Amino acid sequence: MKAISTWDLTKRYGNKTVVNNLNLEIEKGSIFGFLGKNGAGKSTFINMITGLTRPTSGSFEILGEEGNSLKKVRHRIGVLPDYSTFYETYTALDHLKYYSKILRLSLTTQELKDILKKVELEDAINLKTKNFSFGMKKKLGLAQALINKPDLLFLDEPTSGVDANSILNIHSLIREVSAQGTTIFLTSHNLDEVEKLCDDIAIMNKGIIQIKGNMQQLRKQYQDNISVYIKHESISETKQSKLRNDMGLFVKNVNIAADHSEFHIEDESAIPKINNYLVSENISVYRLEVEEPSLEEIFLNLGEKKHSA
Amino acid sequence: MFAITIKEFTSLFKSTRSIIIIIFLFGVTAGSAKLISQFETQLRDLGLGDNAFVGGLMILLFLAGPLFVTSISHSIVNKEIDSRTIRFLATKTSRDNIILGKFLGNILFWIICLITALLLIIPFSEAFYFSEFFQSIIFVSYFVGLTIFLSTIIGNPSLTMFLGITISIVLPILGIWGMFSENLIIKFISYLTPYFYYTHENTYYTYFVAIFTFMYLILSLIVFRRRDL
Numbered sequence: 001m002k003a004i005s006t007w008d009l010t011k012r013y014g015n016k017t018v019v020n021n022l023n024l025e026i027e028k029g030s031i032f033g034f035l036g037k038n039g040a041g042k043s044t045f046i047n048m049i050t051g052l053t054r055p056t057s058g059s060f061e062i063l064g065e066e067g068n069s070l071k072k073v074r075h076r077i078g079v080l081p082d083y084s085t086f087y088e089t090y091t092a093l094d095h096l097k098y099y100s101k102i103l104r105l106s107l108t109t110q111e112l113k114d115i116l117k118k119v120e121l122e123d124a125i126n127l128k129t130k131n132f133s134f135g136m137k138k139k140l141g142l143a144q145a146l147i148n149k150p151d152l153l154f155l156d157e158p159t160s161g162v163d164a165n166s167i168l169n170i171h172s173l174i175r176e177v178s179a180q181g182t183t184i185f186l187t188s189h190n191l192d193e194v195e196k197l198c199d200d201i202a203i204m205n206k207g208i209i210q211i212k213g214n215m216q217q218l219r220k221q222y223q224d225n226i227s228v229y230i231k232h233e234s235i236s237e238t239k240q241s242k243l244r245n246d247m248g249l250f251v252k253n254v255n256i257a258a259d260h261s262e263f264h265i266e267d268e269s270a271i272p273k274i275n276n277y278l279v280s281e282n283i284s285v286y287r288l289e290v291e292e293p294s295l296e297e298i299f300l301n302l303g304e305k306k307h308s309a
Numbered sequence: 310m311f312a313i314t315i316k317e318f319t320s321l322f323k324s325t326r327s328i329i330i331i332i333f334l335f336g337v338t339a340g341s342a343k344l345i346s347q348f349e350t351q352l353r354d355l356g357l358g359d360n361a362f363v364g365g366l367m368i369l370l371f372l373a374g375p376l377f378v379t380s381i382s383h384s385i386v387n388k389e390i391d392s393r394t395i396r397f398l399a400t401k402t403s404r405d406n407i408i409l410g411k412f413l414g415n416i417l418f419w420i421i422c423l424i425t426a427l428l429l430i431i432p433f434s435e436a437f438y439f440s441e442f443f444q445s446i447i448f449v450s451y452f453v454g455l456t457i458f459l460s461t462i463i464g465n466p467s468l469t470m471f472l473g474i475t476i477s478i479v480l481p482i483l484g485i486w487g488m489f490s491e492n493l494i495i496k497f498i499s500y501l502t503p504y505f506y507y508t509h510e511n512t513y514y515t516y517f518v519a520i521f522t523f524m525y526l527i528l529s530l531i532v533f534r535r536r537d538l
Contacts, residue, residue, distance in 0.1 A: 050400050052400065052538045079397075079400040081393070081396045084396075085392050099401060101311075102312045
């Protein structure tokens with residue numbers, strides 16, 4: 001079952017098309033990563049899906065309900081918008097009390113304090129938000145999104161402006177919430193974060209989804225080559241030269257030194273061939289590392305391809 | 310909706326501007342009632358009746374009421390849009406609930422203020438003025454509705470403050486001018502102000518003003534439903 005489905009979803013501001021005929025399906029229970037540069041249309045997409053902005057055209061379904069029936073599912077959704085500000089004279093606890101009343105939740109003060117503790121705001125429970133740092137506001141934004149134990153959680157840049165330790169805590173919180181069955185829709189500029197957390201990823205550019213899939217599919221689709229690094233016993237120059245000639249027959253790019261070699265292959269099937277060859281030549285292998293393209297490389301690769309096109 | 314109502318209601322009591330207005334309102338009401346009580350016999354001889362005690366409050370409300378309302382509520386909606394705090398509300402409840410909650414919170418504030426002001430008159434008049442209470446609530450609701458409407462269609466809080474103050478000065482002038490003027494345009498505009506209905510001899514006319522409040526509220530709901538937040 002799909003948590004989110006969109007059909008030709010479009011948003012225009014005057015002549016500018018921010019989201020262009022977007023068709024997307026997100027599986028229930030998954031962590032979906034939405035990537036893209038500033039202005040790619042990520043936040044506008046979230047705003048449309050969560051009812052903050054009206055689509056110019058197209059339609060969508062969210063948790064099985066049509067976009068114009070958001071009322072029915074609002075209590076099952078948590079949203080951390082891209083830019084969060086709070087009532088300056090309210091404390092963190094006041095905010096959660098207020099939002100829980102709006103959602104008609106019967107949470108005790110202790111339960112609300114526990115939510116604040118989860119996002120590491122236990123020392124700021126009674127602090128007015130006018131004294132909050134940007135990172136603390138992000139955490140409070142996350143706390144208010146979790147208050148109703150949502151089935152679908154939208155997190156727009158949840159870790160931007162947050163310190164390194166807190167980022168790790170937020171990551172573990174995202175995993176914890178996901179383990180409870182919540183579908184998470186995450187946008188981020190941090191490619192490493194998306195790669196670590198997300199089951200499925202889409203990269204958006206100028207309102208259009210350029211690629212979509214899980215990491216394995218993206219790697220397969222967008223990898224130019226796989227790098228294989230081998231640390232082996234020290235070999236003579238004659239043997240190095242032989243290796244260079246023989247390997248060149250089935251490996252694209254060979255770089256051989258006395259105690260290590262680097263190969264760039266197009267297909268994983270070349271790895272056992274390399275290994276077998278080294279064994280047949282009686283060269284002892286100490287270490288073999290295969291480097292796959294990271295999301296960052298795919299992202300950059302995508303940009304270069306677009307540029308050269 | 311009621312959580313929003315309660316928040317609006319309590320936050321109005323916390324602002325310095327509201328406290329000054331409350332003190333002023335109570336001071337003028339009690340002061341004028343005390344003054345009138347000293348001329349009670351003469352007023353009765355003039356046939357001005359019991360409701361003379363509430364005169365100070367009503368005159369203050371008619372002349373300065375619009376200014377009171379707009380000065381404390383001019384940015385009731387657009388301030389939250391501008392600061393983006395509205396995004397947390399709009400993802401948790403319907404937009405209609407936000408507008409209605411804010412409207413009711415403001416009305417509740419004025420109900421409490423006016424009840425208290427009328428209670429202050431009781432020691433002098435020995436009566437509670439129910440009719441004047443309802444009339445003054447309807448009068449205030451006209452401006453609360455208008456303020457919410459302006460705050461919904463105009464995004465800039467500074468602009469709504471300027472516009473609110475201008476309207477609260479211009480409307481009483483146009484309303485009262487329309488009573489004496491033969492100019493059709495002025496006459497027509499005065500029909501759109503509550504002053505025309507409140508200066509009519511038949512007090513039932515005052516209840517027509519509630520239609521304007523309702524209209525402002527409906528327009529605000531329509532505009533707010535379509536706004537990008």
